Amino acid sequence: MEVTAWHSLHSAINAQQGDRPPFSPASLRRIAAFARPHRRGLTFFLLLSVVGALLAVATPLLASRIVDAIVQGAKAGGDGDTGKVTRLALLIAVIAVAEAGLGLLTRKLSATLGEGLILDLRRAVFDHVQRMPVAFFTRTRTGALVSRLNNDVIGAQRAFSNTLSGVVSNTVTLLLTLGVMLSISWQITLLALALLPVFVLPARRMCTRR
DSSP states (O other): OOHHHHHHHHHHHHHHTTTSOOOOHHHHHHHHHHHGGGHHHHHHHHHHHHHHHHHHHHHHHHHHHHHHHHHHHHHTTSOOOHHHHHHHHHHHHHHHHHHHHHHHHHHHHHHHHHHHHHHHHHHHHHHHHHTSOHHHHHHSOHHHHHHIIIIIHHHHHHIIIIIHHHHHHHHHHHHHHHHHHHHHOHHHHHHHHHHHHHHHHHHHHHHHHO
């Protein structure tokens, strides 16, 4: 996830922390109830996110092998293993095409799941409002009801279709990248992790001040 996205998420959390109620197991059960009719689609959607993360990590690994093959060939005084370089280049091209197709399929599935969740949520909210007594409408502002039917429902839909996919794919990418870095050089990996707070802490401080 990009730094700007993290800053936006951090600001939104801090801005809403004083207004939102504490998270409870009852809220988790209600969320699971809305997701249950779409569990097959959500499972397939998460699997596609994991596959996309695997393909994203595979591309730089194959590119590093191409560079190694060229360097070894130059050291040997020749052009290197041209066939190996060609095969790896073709494999990278195939992965790029697969990533593009996977991205289209993921976006289509995300839109399908999102619109289905919006329909279910708005039906539930509208049916609940229809069952409320007349006194409820005299005490509640019209803008608050419209916000519930529009903004809050869309926010819940994004939590399923966008945030959930981003969390899964970013977690898989992070773990795979960390594993590859450790396999290449654990010393440089530890040095990179040690330098991480130098960039994260000033960014969080600046985000808090803004």
